[in-house]
Amino acid sequence: MRRLIKRVLLSNVVSFSQSLFNSFKSRVLGSSGVVEADSCAVTTLSNLDARNLLQSATFVLAPSGYKSDVIYSQVPSNGNGDLTVTRATSATRVNSAGLIESVASGVPQLDYSLGGCPNFLFEPQRTNNLVNSVLSGGGSTPTNWSSLISSGTTKSSTPVSSILNNSVSAYRFITSSDGRQAWFQYISVVNGTSYCYSVYVESVTTAITVDNLFSISAATGTTTYYVDGSVISSPSSTNIVSNKRYYIIFSSTQTTSATFRLGAGVSSSSASNFILSMPQVELGVSASAAFATSYIPTTVGAIATRNATSFTRSNIYTNGLIGASGFTWLFEIKNNLSIKGDQNDNTKFYGMFIGNSSTAPTSAICIYNDNTTALLKLGTISGTTTTARYTTAAASIKVAITYDGTTLNAWVNGTKQISAISFSATLSAFEHLAAVNTDVLKYIAQMALWNTILPDSQCASLTS
Amino acid sequence: MARFLKYQIPIKKSDSLKELITDSSAWVSNGELLKGFDAVDILWENEPLPEFEQYEVYPEPCGVHTFMGCEGLYEIEYNRYNS
Numbered sequence: 001m002r003r004l005i006k007r008v009l010l011s012n013v014v015s016f017s018q019s020l021f022n023s024f025k026s027r028v029l030g031s032s033g034v035v036e037a038d039s040c041a042v043t044t045l046s047n048l049d050a051r052n053l054l055q056s057a058t059f060v061l062a063p064s065g066y067k068s069d070v071i072y073s074q075v076p077s078n079g080n081g082d083l084t085v086t087r088a089t090s091a092t093r094v095n096s097a098g099l100i101e102s103v104a105s106g107v108p109q110l111d112y113s114l115g116g117c118p119n120f121l122f123e124p125q126r127t128n129n130l131v132n133s134v135l136s137g138g139g140s141t142p143t144n145w146s147s148l149i150s151s152g153t154t155k156s157s158t159p160v161s162s163i164l165n166n167s168v169s170a171y172r173f174i175t176s177s178d179g180r181q182a183w184f185q186y187i188s189v190v191n192g193t194s195y196c197y198s199v200y201v202e203s204v205t206t207a208i209t210v211d212n213l214f215s216i217s218a219a220t221g222t223t224t225y226y227v228d229g230s231v232i233s234s235p236s237s238t239n240i241v242s243n244k245r246y247y248i249i250f251s252s253t254q255t256t257s258a259t260f261r262l263g264a265g266v267s268s269s270s271a272s273n274f275i276l277s278m279p280q281v282e283l284g285v286s287a288s289a290a291f292a293t294s295y296i297p298t299t300v301g302a303i304a305t306r307n308a309t310s311f312t313r314s315n316i317y318t319n320g321l322i323g324a325s326g327f328t329w330l331f332e333i334k335n336n337l338s339i340k341g342d343q344n345d346n347t348k349f350y351g352m353f354i355g356n357s358s359t360a361p362t363s364a365i366c367i368y369n370d371n372t373t374a375l376l377k378l379g380t381i382s383g384t385t386t387t388a389r390y391t392t393a394a395a396s397i398k399v400a401i402t403y404d405g406t407t408l409n410a411w412v413n414g415t416k417q418i419s420a421i422s423f424s425a426t427l428s429a430f431e432h433l434a435a436v437n438t439d440v441l442k443y444i445a446q447m448a449l450w451n452t453i454l455p456d457s458q459c460a461s462l463t464s
Numbered sequence: 465m466a467r468f469l470k471y472q473i474p475i476k477k478s479d480s481l482k483e484l485i486t487d488s489s490a491w492v493s494n495g496e497l498l499k500g501f502d503a504v505d506i507l508w509e510n511e512p513l514p515e516f517e518q519y520e521v522y523p524e525p526c527g528v529h530t531f532m533g534c535e536g537l538y539e540i541e542y543n544r545y546n547s
Contacts, residue, residue, distance in 0.1 A: 086488065088466045088507050090533030105533055125490055127529070188495060296532060306532045307490045307507065 016054065017045035021064075024074045028065035033072060035065045036096060036110055040117035044446050045074060051461060058321045059433075059449035063120045068106040071120060071311065075448075080319040083433075087309040092165075092295045093121065098243075100165040100278070100295055109294065109309070111443065119334055119443035121294065122435055127305040128296035129187050129281040130260065134168040135159065136300060142169070143300045145183040148261055152179025152269055162277045163202045164243065168297060170202055170277035173264035177271040182263030187281055189252040194284035197260055198247035198292045205273035207239035210246060212267045214279075217259035223250040226292070229395075240274060247292045312358040313433040316449070322354070322430060323451030326404030329354060330462055332445040333367070333376075334396045352435040355381060356426075359436055363425045365403055378410055380423045390417045400459040403427075409456075414464035416456065467508040468537035470527060471519040472501040484513055494529050507531045522546065 014022070021042050025035045044062035048054040059081040065072035066085075073081035085108050094113035095101050103109055109121040137143030140150075140157050154176035162170035175181050189195065199214055210225050210232055225232040226247050232238050240246065252258065262279055264272040278297075284290030298304045316322050331352075355364025364381040377388040378399065392412060400411045401418075405427045410418035433449075454462075473481055475496065482491055487509045494503040504519075505527075506512070522545045526535050 088488075088490065088509065088534070089531045102533075127492060301528070302526055303494075303529050304532050305490060305492050305505075305507075305529065308488070310488065 015046065017042050017049045020045055020074055023077055024065060027077060028072045033065050033067035033070065037064050037118050041074065048448065051458060053458065056450055057448050058451045061447040063110055063118050063445065066108040066110055068104065071108050081313065081321060083311040083313050085309065085311045087307050089305065089307040091306050102167060114334060114443060119445045121443055122309045123293045123442065125305060125308040126282050126293045126296060127303055128298050129283060129303050130185055130279050131298055131303055132300045133279050133298040135171060135277065136169055141183055145185060148182040148184040149180045152176055155179040155181040157181050157263065160275060164200055165278060168277055170275045172275045173272055175264045175270065175272045178269050180265030180269050182261055182266045184259045184261045186257040187260055188256065189254060189258045191252055191255040194249060194251045194290035196247055196249050196282045196290040196292050198245055199262060199279040200245050200277045201240045202243060202275035202277055204240055204242045206271050208264060208270045208272045209236055210238045210240055211235040212265055212270055213240055213246060214262045215266050216248065216250060221251040221253040223248045245292065249290050310436050311434060314358055315431055316433050317428050317431050320451055321449050322427065324427060326402065326427065326453045328450040328452065328454040328459065329401045330448040332398045334443040334445050354430050354433050356429040356431065358432040358434045363429060365401060365408065378418065380408065389421055398463040400463045402453045402459060404453055411459040411463045414460055466537060467512060467541065468531060468534050469506055469508065469512055469541055470521050470523060471504045471506065471516060472498055472521050473504050473519045475500055475502050478502040481515060484515055490531065492529060505529050507534060
């Protein structure tokens with residue numbers, strides 16, 4: 001009997017992590033916010049609790065709660081850790097069902113595109129330079145698109161409902177082995193500038209090779225094919241598969257217009273049966289800085305721009321999120337793809353930081369990219385000088401930084417990479433946690449602060 | 465409140481005018497649609513800078529470029545100008 005009572009009591013015990021999340025959820029819903037991915041957030045909290053680091057944390061953010069202009073933190077519970085989010089345009093995200101949907105101006109993109117638990121997505125400003133990427137207009141060729149070629153015994157392109165996005169049209173392409181069916185748009189390109197041309201493949205019954213799916217006119221420079229972020233080394237022998245985003249990154253070597261081709265058999269005749277949707281052409285800043293960002297719908301006759309997303313959290317010293325004796329800052333960032341940043345203006349800082357200003361810090365600890373190297377950098381800002389202290393090509397990193405006002409340490413993916421570097425700053429001036437001029441800090445998976453210096457062993461464990 | 469305005473800026477003045485923008489307002493160049501002029505769309509975070517006023521143009525909404533979900537902001541400017 002006693003054993004039974006004990007079992008019942010244990011089963012009714014709510015963990016601290018769950019209890020904390022329940023309070024968080026009530027707070028978010030009570031302020032008309034949205035809560036998603038409950039179990040993911042509880043797992044993140046539990047991982048901290050298992051190391052006895054949850055109750056001592058002064059700030060914890062597990063991607064879950066949000067509303068327009070706000071990302072909610074689980075800790076503290078009074079709102080002093082909530083992030084203020086800015087994006088003046090609408091955007092799209094991949095939702096929990098794997099569908100691409102629109103989010104309104106200022107609404108954070110809680111994005112599930114990496115699979116599993118969601119991340120908050122932060123992207124730079126981008127323009128989709130293709131008109132009518134929603135493929136409206138009907139017929140065998142949508143409005144604003146031209147027929148490149150249509151030949152063979154069987155060849156058709158027919159509008160169908162998109163499987164991945166309820167707000168756009170898609171097209172099913174069918175060709176026989178001697179058939180080709182493809183469209184194109186002309187886009188003015190700039191010599192020495194990089195571009196990313198992407199398209200979604202939704203439903204493949206008969207596959208063609210990637211190099212036969214889409215291409216840019218031969219007068220452009222070297223092209224590299226990707227699928228969902230991974231390089232396709234042999235596009236001429238790799239078949240397309242369903243529900244993937246394919247893209248080409250290339251540096252233009254011409255100054256006029258390039259032909260952006262799309263369809264079945266852009267290179268040669270081939271049997272096919274598949275659906276295409278949501279084409280996009282994005283302009284990079286430097287010669288090799290283009291990459292695919294979230295889909296930007298464009299309608300007939302007009303291209304469209306999605307603004308950058310930034311966030312700020314002020315008064316972190318005043319409110320005790322960092323302490324007079326220092327702090328430990330944990331964050332996890334995913335999918336940086338080892339690409340160069342967009343930065344083309346050395347007078348501005350691009351990245352995420354804890355420092356003395358929410359927009360232009362002159363004293364800060366930061367993580368950033370620049371446009372000179374394909375690396376993510378941990379660094380410091382002093383005056384107008386940003387100094388890299390550690391660089392990595394890793395596409396997914398967990399970082400723990402400790403700083404006491406004079407000495408900086410950092411662990412990356414379990415290994416101490418910055419050891420006792422001298423960097424002096426006034427801790428009480430470090431009032432701001434922010435990401436500005438958003439670069440390629442793409443997916444934030446978690447973030448936390450302690451107002452103390454955690455032991456080395458815990459920093460290593462947290463980032464493993 | 466954000467404002468969405470369109471401009472034809474002399475190419476030789478384009479860079480210097482762009483440097484005047486210090487907040488998070490979004491600048492998008494649509495190229496040389498008129499010879500010698502840069503067709504620029506700006507989504508102003510705050511009130512537009514007065515230096516830009518002389519270059520404002522008002523094509524029918526929304527012209528060749530828009531900011532996602534902000535078509536209504538330009539239509540307000542267009543209707544105000546034409547009223």
